[in-house]
Amino acid sequence: MTATLLTLQPRPQDADPSVDHAIQAIVAGASTAETCNTDLAEGPWTFDVRPGYGPGSSMGDVIPTGSPRQGELPAQYREASDDELDARIVAAKAALGDRVVVLGHFYQREEVVRHADYVGDSFQLANAALEHPNAEAIVFCGVHFMAETADLLSQPQQAVILPNLAAGCSMADMADIDQVEECWEQLSEIYGDMDTPDADGLVPVIPVTYMNSSAAIKGFVGRHGGIVCTSSNARTVLEWAFERGRRVLFFPDQHLGRNTAKAMGVPLEQMPMWNPRKPFGGSTAAELADSRVILWHGFCSVHRRFTVDQIDQARAAHPGVRVIVHPECPMAVVDAADEAGSTDYIRKAIEAATEPTTFAIGTEVNLVQRLAAANPQHEIFCLDPVVCPCSTMYRIHPGYLAWVLDGLVEGEVRNRIEVPLDVAEPARLALERMLAAKPPAAPAPVAESLS
Ligand code: SF4
DSSP states (O other), X not given: OOOOXXXXXXXXXXXXXXXXXXXXXXXXXXXXXXXXXXXXXXXXXXXXXXXXXOSSTTTTSOOOTTOOOOOOOOHHHHSOOHHHHXXXXXXXXXXXXXXXXXXXXXXXXXHHHTTOSEEEOHHHHHHHHHTOTTOSEEEEESOHHHHHHHHHHSOTTOEEEOSOTTOOOHHHHTSOHHHHHHHHHHHHHHHOOSSSOOTTSOEEEEEEEESSSOHHHXXXXXXXXXXXXOTTTHHHHHHHHHTTEEXXXXXXXXXXXXXHHHHTTOOGGGOOEEOTTSXXXXXXXXXXHTOSEEEESBOOTTGGGOOHHHHHHHHHHSTTOEEEEOTTSOHHHHHHSSEEOOHHHHHHHHHHOOSOOEEEEESOHHHHHHHHHHOTTSEEEESSSEEOOOTTGGGOOHHHHHHHHHHHHTTOXXXXXXXXXXXXXXXXXXXXXXXXXXXXXXXXXXGGSOO
């Protein structure tokens, strides 16, 4: 547990990495910046009673029926000031000591991340939990699929806690297990026996799922000879899959699939889209027969906001700007950028720049703000001029973190996430295949990071 996730840098006096503070200032008229929704200035418990993903990037996405809902947060947490919540969290963590590990995703709000023992991407954080097999509880300040992954990798007696059950992920929700099973059935009508290799030793389809998917989807993939990938190792994983299958069924993120396969030389015409609301995904039998990568019709509403126009404007306003975007962005945006890479790639690229540089970054605004505050020698800004965080990450407010930690102090486990055994076993198999294809980077303590 020694690799540095984010190197600590002196923070300039006036740098405030808090996206919440930026939004509060916009709403109070103290800032001329724009936000995608002024409701973001309210506590997320305001939205727990309503269906939907809440304000932020995913507010236009359709939430599946039966998505987990969060019960009402007690008034003492809703009405507490920021300082009171900070003090409660610090006191609860001190009382719990090594009994608890708090994990904070790169995209999480600053007010929560500052209390995290580790900061990283979803898989780095799940692995960070492995460093603490004796901790009774792992509090995952991220979204639902991340807590599920931590549960898959943690000890059975450890409780993985998601502070707000409404913190889902609209992209993960776009690949529903029933739709995926139906897709597999339809593909078997076209390709025949899906399990028996042909004369070249290749099966018709290898399913590949992005880490940003439910445990049920990871379990499906594990049962059908497939594998999980991250945005860091998607190419390695696709190479693994092409050694075993004629083609890949990639879900849920069409953009990561398309950008990765295109960089590997797969022609766009061999990447049909699978729209689960259309028969045979909306493609013809000939298109599917000729395909190399079948792309599920999913996307991240945070990364879909980035446009080529924004890149053109950044280049016009900042000659020499270095544009780096996440591979969940649409292909045209990735093509127009100077570089594309995972969150880990982005922060390493910034830290490796030896000369003062202007960076325009195409990823979630909380991470960009924190990178800007931690690297004052560079000018770093979000490509999207509108302050619009990930809707679901934003549901984890310090009030919820204080509530679950106080519960542990009182001997009560609140908001435990548990993956059923029949799903967990094949899902772990799919993760193990990924680890065997290429191990991920090791996690680091937050003392060495930039929270
Ligand atoms: S940033 Fe996108 S993929 Fe990540 S949790 Fe938010 S909606 Fe899901």
